[in-house]
Amino acid sequence: MQTSSPALASNPGAIQNGFTWSDDLLTGDARMDHTHAEFADQLNALFATPAVDQLPLYQAFLDHTVAHFAQEDRWMQATGFTPKNCHSDQHAMILETMQAVVAHYQKGETDIINRMAEALAEWFAQHAISMDAGLAQHLQSVGFDSATETLADPQAVRNVTVSGCGSISRS
Numbered sequence: 484m485q486t487s488s489p490a491l492a493s494n495p496g497a498i499q500n501g502f503t504w505s506d507d508l509l510t511g512d513a514r515m516d517h518t519h520a521e522f523a524d525q526l527n528a529l530f531a532t533p534a535v536d537q538l539p540l541y542q543a544f545l546d547h548t549v550a551h552f553a554q555e556d557r558w559m560q561a562t563g564f565t566p567k568n569c570h571s572d573q574h575a576m577i578l579e580t581m582q583a584v585v586a587h588y589q590k591g592e593t594d595i596i597n598r599m600a601e602a603l604a605e606w607f608a609q610h611a612i613s614m615d616a617g618l619a620q621h622l623q624s625v626g627f628d629s630a631t632e633t634l635a636d637p638q639a640v641r642n643v644t645v646s647g648c649g650s651i652s653r654s
């Protein structure tokens with residue numbers, strides 16, 4: 484993982500020769516943050532690879548992102564989110580776009596992975612500090628341990644229904 488630079492600290496995710504990690508991206512959930520650091524590392528590996536060699540890395544990145552989003556979706560389901568909620572919808576939309584990129588690349592549009600990586604870098608920074616940080620805060624508030632995927636007290640989510648985005652906003 485790249486270390487944060489003070490100049491970029493107020494602009495998490497800024498692309499300057501790659502995706503710059505910043506502690507501003509931390510959500511407070513250790514397992515989620517670990518997955519996010521892996522996401523950032525794989526994004527940077529793509530930026531560092533010539534377009535003609537990117538497909539195998541991109542496919543591994545796509546697999547990682549499927550697991551990353553499934554993990555968060557699972558935690559939402561375990562803690563009172565409705566199956567249809569805008570955080571999970573956003574995951575599904577991003578995955579659909581990422582999957583479509585493979586076919587375009589295979590048809591000869593070899594700059595498309597770089598364009599997708601740039602779009603994802605921008606998207607991810609915003610997503611991490613809003614929806615993911617909101618989810619991390621929610622998990623903490625209901626006593627959900629993401630390491631073991633268990634609730635300290637299952638009653639804690641008995642009357643919890645989250646149907647919106649579950650985001651938090653930061654000024």
Ligand SMILES: [Fe+2]
Binds near residue numbers: 519551615
């Ligand atoms: Fe995430």
Ligand SMILES: [Fe+2]
Binds near residue numbers: 555574615
């Ligand atoms: Fe997410």
